[in-house]
Amino acid sequence: MEMEVKEIQRENTATQLLTIVGAVNDAMKMLLESDESVMILGEDIGKNGGVFRATEGLQEKFGTDRVVDTPLSEAGIIGTSIGLAVNGFKPIAEIQFLGFIYPAYEQIMTHVSRLRMRTMGHYTVPMVIRAPYGAGIRSPEIHSDSTESLFTHMPGIKVVCPSTPYDAKGLLIAAMEDPDPVLMLEPMKSYRAKREEVPVGKYTVEIGKGKRVREGTDVTLIAWGAMMPIVEKAAQQSEKKGISCDIIDLRTLYPIDREIIAESVQKTGRAVIVHEAHLTGGLGNDIISIINDTSFLYLRAPIERVTGFDVPVPFFALEEDFLPTPARVLESIEKAVHF
Amino acid sequence: MEMEVKEIQRENTATQLLTIVGAVNDAMKMLLESDESVMILGEDIGKNGGVFRATEGLQEKFGTDRVVDTPLSEAGIIGTSIGLAVNGFKPIAEIQFLGFIYPAYEQIMTHVSRLRMRTMGHYTVPMVIRAPYGAGIRSPEIHSDSTESLFTHMPGIKVVCPSTPYDAKGLLIAAMEDPDPVLMLEPMKSYRAKREEVPVGKYTVEIGKGKRVREGTDVTLIAWGAMMPIVEKAAQQSEKKGISCDIIDLRTLYPIDREIIAESVQKTGRAVIVHEAHLTGGLGNDIISIINDTSFLYLRAPIERVTGFDVPVPFFALEEDFLPTPARVLESIEKAVHF
Amino acid sequence: METQFPIKRIIDDEGNVVDASYCEQLHGELAKELYYHMKRIRAFDRKAISLQRQGRLGTYAPMEGQEASQVGSALALGQDDWMFPTYRDHGAKLTFGAPMVETYLYWNGRAEGCVPPVGKNIFPPAVPIATQLPHAAGAAWAEMRKGTRNAAIAYFGDGATSEGDFHEGLNFASVLKAPVLFFNQNNRYAISVPIEKQMNSETIAQKAVAYGMPGVRIDGNDCFSVYFEAKKALEDARNGRGPTLIEAVTWRTGAHTTADDPSKYRPEDQGKEIVDPLVRLERFMKKNSCWDEAWIVEIEALIKAEVETAVEEMESYPKANVEDLFDHVFAKMPTQLAEQKESYLAHLKRG
Amino acid sequence: METQFPIKRIIDDEGNVVDASYCEQLHGELAKELYYHMKRIRAFDRKAISLQRQGRLGTYAPMEGQEASQVGSALALGQDDWMFPTYRDHGAKLTFGAPMVETYLYWNGRAEGCVPPVGKNIFPPAVPIATQLPHAAGAAWAEMRKGTRNAAIAYFGDGATSEGDFHEGLNFASVLKAPVLFFNQNNRYAISVPIEKQMNSETIAQKAVAYGMPGVRIDGNDCFSVYFEAKKALEDARNGRGPTLIEAVTWRTGAHTTADDPSKYRPEDQGKEIVDPLVRLERFMKKNSCWDEAWIVEIEALIKAEVETAVEEMESYPKANVEDLFDHVFAKMPTQLAEQKESYLAHLKRG
Numbered sequence A, B: 001m002e003m004e005v006k007e008i009q010r011e012n013t014a015t016q017l018l019t020i021v022g023a024v025n026d027a028m029k030m031l032l033e034s035d036e037s038v039m040i041l042g043e044d045i046g047k048n049g050g051v052f053r054a055t056e057g058l059q060e061k062f063g064t065d066r067v068v069d070t071p072l073s074e075a076g077i078i079g080t081s082i083g084l085a086v087n088g089f090k091p092i093a094e095i096q097f098l099g100f101i102y103p104a105y106e107q108i109m110t111h112v113s114r115l116r117m118r119t120m121g122h123y124t125v126p127m128v129i130r131a132p133y134g135a136g137i138r139s140p141e142i143h144s145d146s147t148e149s150l151f152t153h154m155p156g157i158k159v160v161c162p163s164t165p166y167d168a169k170g171l172l173i174a175a176m177e178d179p180d181p182v183l184m185l186e187p188m189k190s191y192r193a194k195r196e197e198v199p200v201g202k203y204t205v206e207i208g209k210g211k212r213v214r215e216g217t218d219v220t221l222i223a224w225g226a227m228m229p230i231v232e233k234a235a236q237q238s239e240k241k242g243i244s245c246d247i248i249d250l251r252t253l254y255p256i257d258r259e260i261i262a263e264s265v266q267k268t269g270r271a272v273i274v275h276e277a278h279l280t281g282g283l284g285n286d287i288i289s290i291i292n293d294t295s296f297l298y299l300r301a302p303i304e305r306v307t308g309f310d311v312p313v314p315f316f317a318l319e320e321d322f323l324p325t326p327a328r329v330l331e332s333i334e335k336a337v338h339f
Numbered sequence C, D: 001m002e003t004q005f006p007i008k009r010i011i012d013d014e015g016n017v018v019d020a021s022y023c024e025q026l027h028g029e030l031a032k033e034l035y036y037h038m039k040r041i042r043a044f045d046r047k048a049i050s051l052q053r054q055g056r057l058g059t060y061a062p063m064e065g066q067e068a069s070q071v072g073s074a075l076a077l078g079q080d081d082w083m084f085p086t087y088r089d090h091g092a093k094l095t096f097g098a099p100m101v102e103t104y105l106y107w108n109g110r111a112e113g114c115v116p117p118v119g120k121n122i123f124p125p126a127v128p129i130a131t132q133l134p135h136a137a138g139a140a141w142a143e144m145r146k147g148t149r150n151a152a153i154a155y156f157g158d159g160a161t162s163e164g165d166f167h168e169g170l171n172f173a174s175v176l177k178a179p180v181l182f183f184n185q186n187n188r189y190a191i192s193v194p195i196e197k198q199m200n201s202e203t204i205a206q207k208a209v210a211y212g213m214p215g216v217r218i219d220g221n222d223c224f225s226v227y228f229e230a231k232k233a234l235e236d237a238r239n240g241r242g243p244t245l246i247e248a249v250t251w252r253t254g255a256h257t258t259a260d261d262p263s264k265y266r267p268e269d270q271g272k273e274i275v276d277p278l279v280r281l282e283r284f285m286k287k288n289s290c291w292d293e294a295w296i297v298e299i300e301a302l303i304k305a306e307v308e309t310a311v312e313e314m315e316s317y318p319k320a321n322v323e324d325l326f327d328h329v330f331a332k333m334p335t336q337l338a339e340q341k342e343s344y345l346a347h348l349k350r351g
């Protein structure tokens, strides 16, 4: 049974049909409009409107002072954003693909995430880093990483990952309103996959809260971002086999919503976690730990994980083999249920 | 009951009393002697012999061509090492402290670990990266990170972490003889903590194999590196309370020795994992997953973790509060046993 | 700085020799070799674009307009030199000896496209910008330590100069006196970002000053000046005089990649005055009576056949092998990974 | 390059004025202010070393020998300018307004040492080398966007020039025309690595050429030339003329840190010819009759008392609060972390 989620009062709220990338664009427009201190920085985000068009039209509307084409320099983008953020601005830094964030890893790891702690709260870094992530669109190599756990291991920064246009807009606005740095991973495979009615005005989706997108009784499926359509398909197929799935879209990867996971697993006694990142070191491990910590006595079967393999994301000729599929998820669901 | 481990035939083998840092030095001397293609690169490793004296005397003995003081540039060190490794040399790159490896993260993440896969095995990167890690010696800030899981999530690179002089030498030699890149994390807190008889000649400790350092029946303790003395102390204390601990020194963090973990947990039914890295995203999660995957039906209590907190490693005035202590481990042992 | 680093040129847009000191060396054989390769890589390039449009190739990075830079520099290399190209330097790769079919395969998402040809040291194209520069320094350093006379060439664009790895690579090479030619193709754009937003320096060549390294600015559409300046820099490198930075000023005629639309960011008439490097060489050849129509017809046919064969081979290439997903991560597969492979292959078998 | 970037100097080792154009400006008040601060930070520094030896302070990075560079540059700043120091620039910090006690606390492993003094923009010392340069570019850019006349100064050493962040920071600032003074203290060593192994360029100032930025090389032990060149560069910055790179050639008299032993890597007599910057200023003052013995006695007593008070305060400072381990990671503590805190505090209570 599909569940409808109403998180805000939509009465009297005009909506517009948007894709995820459209919703991201809309959120940034809104933020630039409502807060003079918001700035957008990145490679090709100005005139070109971003390689995925996420910043389309923004430079034209808000000027080259606020929507800035930077040099090709990720450490520079994040490093100067820190300076801006400490000195009164609210930068939204776009990293063109998550696979190209690593040159800025030092800046994020040592400064973005630690400055508040190092100064006992005197300097803070209210910034957002946006990065498209993931495989499945036949990108050239190195463009398709999904390395969220490199950032969730970094205390001081939050990580969100929407799977719908509604959440994309609401999370991005929440991220910018958050007094602390937030990394928003955008599933590039889902960027234009579907449209959804999205409120015209400003609204937020709470950071740290997952969402139940399907109510079920036999097994809990946990996923986020581009994996949501995969687990939903698997759930439909398992329904036909008489297995009822409870699906959770995690939405925030740090801090994880333990309550929603515990509640669901305590009901179903079984869980299948699906992510496209590698198995080892992937977020699935953290989720298993959460279940271990909160729901040990409820578990009726080992927790299953369906993930990208422990291999570098391959060239695109093999990317479909790397990525979790509904068929693999279905097998794991059956394994959990028939344990 | 303490167990003595004899991994090689020590008969007819002369030994020498070495600290961990001495063993590391000895291993490098041996490697430089036996293989012309071995080179050492890093900051202050030449004349100065390394800030921890790990490379003491090596430049003098092997010359400035083979033991090279590089510019202050971690991406440069790792990047040029890749070029050397692809072109016939075997570099051992020292990163002065693990907390300063992040400027090289891109080079490690995209090139060191992926080159073999990208070229279907035609170019390989037989190199070793050494880095002292960890808190507890009152270092200035940022010097005390323990972020092993940022590297175990990176397919294509192995990670080892010795806790004894014997293992330090054997693992470093094994790492250099491995045809693939290996990151060796050296517990700086244990660098000179104790001396041990170490064979004079060349020997290896197999990468991928943990070691049982104490045989017990009630609970499995899993740790590595600088946490070994902590868990050993906790085990002694728990012994007094009638709790018998099986202790595993993981030694290799990627790929993890699942067999030794499974075997132990299937015997004890309980586990306490101890690491100084942050809880979230820490290797403890991977170990919990391994137990989930291999030993679900044997578990008699939720798995406990005693780790660094989800906060940046603090300034040293608070580092002892950040680090796991025997007392914290003991509490978790009791929690597991009395569940 | 533009006066301190003037653009060197041997032939001008009309094909006239403007640097008389080279007269002797501009013989017909060299001109023909350059022309042949430029023609060949252009055919490769145009075919790739059309294949991509038909859905027969993945996203592709065209190099039209940069042929003189790529061919001139690649022909300057010695057999055993090392090449570190980017995603746009397949022209240089093909000229140096990479097979066409594998180059097409690369753009079709196949790791086979990164396998170096036998006997040639060609690194896989650098996708993360500027990251290959330290590799080139390291590989060249290795040659130096082995006592050979081999050098390395590292290709990179104007945008790449903004990355830390550019700086660290050049600094290392200069300190080590490693035999590297840092060959910059300044096509004036990094995707949509024009060079004025990329850097405040008037030239890229002047960045060499930071490393106490010679910096040379050349007309990258003049294949002769590319060829001779690259030769000279490589010769210096081989002779222990360390690295050189060459800035070849050129122009990307088309889009950044087939996924890009330059009309969004480039003024329509920008670059219109730039004479195509092939036309320029043709003019020179005609003026110097080494233009042989029969030969042109012959090489055109040859190239056409080569490209067609390569496309056929690419399209009839065995499907990517799932096992390759697992088999090249480590020399010896860890058990964990072996289990993942086994279980996935079993899954596939179950259908 | 050494001829293109000569070392500028206002007074020589003997305290003689060698650049007559400054005669008017070298009045007694300025000399005394410079002297007072140099004296003060030297006392701070020497005390820190002795505290460390007695186990009353953690590892410490001395700055003796670099007082002219640090004081001259810090005094050139305006009240609302931003300072981005390294771990060695407590002299600059103290001069700009950081309290002594907090600076000692920093070296005793206390985050309190990173808290900026009220009304002064002092960033926590950069420990990872060169990473603060992009921050300075960003903070300065922010000032520019706010329309103020404030600037930023970023301190860094000779070794720092090898890092990618040095390059990216200077490039960003130059492109943005951000009001930054990149103030390099070339003390000729990065721990044990001498500058010849760090870079192939003869000077650091010439690295400015890469960014189309002015590069100035000065005698970093001449507090006047530091002060006036820093002032000029800051003035340029405030006036929209963008960033400047200053290389202040100086000398680290002592060890890299109290954990370091320079006799391992520095020839014993190296640097012996270098005249202490305080002595140099003293000579100038004596020659220009602004040396006032009574005043010297007075400030010495003042400084001694200040240092002693600071040490006492540091040593009687409330113990580090365990709650601070958890309370400053996020504005609002996530529940996971709150539980960790709660359970750890409970554990401590249980003893």
Ligand SMILES: Cc1ncc(C[n+]2csc(CCOP(=O)(O)OP(=O)(O)O)c2C)c(N)n1
Pocket (backbone or CB within 6 Å): A043, A072, A074, A096, A100, A103, C088, C127, C128, C129, C156, C157, C158, C159, C160, C161, C187, C189, C190, C191, C252, C256
């Ligand atoms: C580290 C990194 N950041 C961003 C990108 C995305 N990207 C691909 S090509 C390109 C522009 C490169 O410009 P330039 O160096 O001038 O080379 P050109 O494409 O003009 O040949 C960008 C930003 C990347 N590949 N790597």
Ligand SMILES: Cc1ncc(C[n+]2csc(CCOP(=O)(O)OP(=O)(O)O)c2C)c(N)n1
Pocket (backbone or CB within 6 Å): B043, B072, B074, B096, B100, B103, D088, D127, D128, D129, D156, D157, D158, D159, D160, D161, D187, D189, D190, D191, D252, D256
């Ligand atoms: C990224 C990074 N790598 C290495 C270190 C270790 N380290 C601390 S100070 C230093 C030398 C710095 O030399 P320089 O920039 O000349 O400054 P100085 O210490 O001489 O003031 C090194 C290598 C570090 N702090 N950060």
Ligand SMILES: [Mg+2]
Pocket (backbone or CB within 6 Å): C157, C158, C159, C185, C186, C187, C188, C189, C190, C191
């Ligand atoms: Mg370009």
Ligand SMILES: [Mg+2]
Pocket (backbone or CB within 6 Å): D157, D158, D159, D185, D186, D187, D188, D189, D190, D191
């Ligand atoms: Mg120095």
